[in-house]
Amino acid sequence: MANAETFSQARDMFEIYLEQNGHRKTPERFAILQEIYDYSGHFDVDQLYSQMKEGEFRVSKATLYNTLELLLDCNLVRKHQFDNKNAQYEKSFRVAQHDHVIIADTGEVLEFCDPRIQQIKATLEELFDIEVLHHSLNIYAKKRTK
Amino acid sequence: MANAETFSQARDMFEIYLEQNGHRKTPERFAILQEIYDYSGHFDVDQLYSQMKEGEFRVSKATLYNTLELLLDCNLVRKHQFDNKNAQYEKSFRVAQHDHVIIADTGEVLEFCDPRIQQIKATLEELFDIEVLHHSLNIYAKKRTK
């Protein structure tokens, strides 16, 4: 199973990250990682919380926020801030870097990948003498009525 | 004065917008528009509120939020959601469309404009059969240590 293997590798990376940064390897942290890697697509903290409440491993929201912070830090999760208030997250290991098209009416989110973004980043690095860490590109659009 | 003239034109546009949409032309609305057009750069609601409290025209935050909504709707103001919680705004009339580089350590915001964004948007319109309304591109970077 590709999913299970991806999770297994992500868990290894998380473990190494926790060790190297002097964080404890609590069962909550791995349960959260697993929940995230079992899921495909975007989710917010509330969804994740509800989902885990149903399941066998119950964690508090405080722990979710805490753990997501760690997962962001070691790049196993990405965080998105679309127009609405609450942040969206998604797993990022073995998932191609991509950007988002948000359909205005429905809130539907499409993904795309365009190499020109990389070119823009390279140009900016030279222009401003900076090192790009990451970026966020959201295109807001509506479906075309034929 | 270029600034005064820009404001004057923006005010005309706002007035027309208000008329055409059956909104009242209250002094608060024009005072807010003026405050925004007198200022250069990004601001959040709190800054705008404090600034106007000092000045001669005091308005409530409810009115600020309400009016910003109208100004967004008629494209006299743009709204940005950077990584932090509170939204940032800036005037948009007679200001070239641009994107942002956020310097991680300092929070400093640089502006840039790259034509490849337009190309990407055109590609997406064709690819997904959509009509792009607007976009948001934020590059997060750190200064290069020479």
Next chain:
DNA sequence: CTTAGTGCAAAACATTTGCATCGGT
């Protein structure tokens, strides 16, 4: 044993809403 991590509830925060009043039209 030590102390970071947890759960819970309270706090903090930006934004929204309800309602009485004010003032454009």
Next chain:
DNA sequence: ACCGATGCAAATGTTTTGCACTAAG
């Protein structure tokens, strides 16, 4: 006069924080 807009304060909803308790190392 009518009813949309305002100011204020209370409500909302997400994220953060404080604290006593638990458990990883």
